[in-house]
Amino acid sequence: MPTALIVGASRGIGNELVRQYRADGWRVIATARKSEDCDALRQLGAEAHPVDVTNAESIGGLGWKLDDEKIDAAWIVAGVYGPDHTGFPTEQEFDQVMHTNVLAAMRLLPIVAPLVAPTRGKVAVISSRMGSIGERDNTQGSLYRASKAALNSVLADAALTYGPQGATCLTFHPGWVQTDMGGAGATLTVQQSVSALRATLAKATHAQNGAFLNYDGANIPW
Numbered sequence: 001m002p003t004a005l006i007v008g009a010s011r012g013i014g015n016e017l018v019r020q021y022r023a024d025g026w027r028v029i030a031t032a033r034k035s036e037d038c039d040a041l042r043q044l045g046a047e048a049h050p051v052d053v054t055n056a057e058s059i060g061g062l063g064w065k066l067d068d069e070k071i072d073a074a075w076i077v078a079g080v081y082g083p084d085h086t087g088f089p090t091e092q093e094f095d096q097v098m099h100t101n102v103l104a105a106m107r108l109l110p111i112v113a114p115l116v117a118p119t120r121g122k123v124a125v126i127s128s129r130m131g132s133i134g135e136r137d138n139t140q141g142s143l144y145r146a147s148k149a150a151l152n153s154v155l156a157d158a159a160l161t162y163g164p165q166g167a168t169c170l171t172f173h174p175g176w177v178q179t180d181m182g183g184a185g186a187t188l189t190v191q192q193s194v195s196a197l198r199a200t201l202a203k204a205t206h207a208q209n210g211a212f213l214n215y216d217g218a219n220i221p222w
Ligand SMILES: NC(=O)c1ccc[n+]([C@@H]2O[C@H](COP(=O)([O-])OP(=O)(O)OC[C@H]3O[C@@H](n4cnc5c(N)ncnc54)[C@H](OP(=O)(O)O)[C@@H]3O)[C@@H](O)[C@H]2O)c1
Pocket: 008, 009, 010, 011, 012, 013, 014, 032, 033, 034, 051, 052, 053, 054, 077, 078, 079, 080, 081, 100, 126, 127, 128, 129, 173, 174, 175, 176, 177, 178, 179, 180, 181, 182, 183, 186
């Protein structure tokens, strides 16, 4: 039975990843920061661990719990949008967005990618095409955009480090998705996004290590 790890699974895209991998018969290890959300994940058949991705000790604790695991598909999903304006962020806004969207991945990838390498598995971060500099045509949500551009840089470094060990490292845009972050007017249901993300990850080859992909598998410019 293959094993999936989902970091940030209390709701939205992460929660749907848990549901779909379980429905397919996978063993699922999932994290959420609140204990009641961990209980709900256990109800879905996942092994659940409480993790706040902005807390280094919490991430370190996950590392101990995952010691000796072999993971086929890992998804780092937790993220925040932050302020919806184009002005300077406050230091607090900056820290919250950058710690959640960037620093967490810098801490998690060195824990997770070595568990994926032995299975020649895949590790994915959920970024956003709002982080693409090549496609940039407006400045709304500039802190979020900067955080996802930085996340893509972190993933590119992980691909260089862990690719030669066997892991395929990918960064994804999930589409505009009907979640708390995406809002009700988004174009994709969470089921549509996640089913396409899973299919694209399953089809990805090691030659694509380090790619920035749309949920449907198309390449996105950096
Ligand atoms: N929805 C879209 O249209 C869209 C588009 C592009 C990219 N994305 C990206 O997709 C990912 C998932 O977004 P979503 O749409 O599913 O958003 P969501 O419904 O707002 O869910 C966000 C998830 O991140 C978790 N999270 C936030 N801060 C955390 C922390 N410090 N520690 C642990 N977990 C934390 C939340 O947990 P709590 O419940 O504990 O807050 C929740 O599970 C994000 O990285 C987002 O940037 C989404």
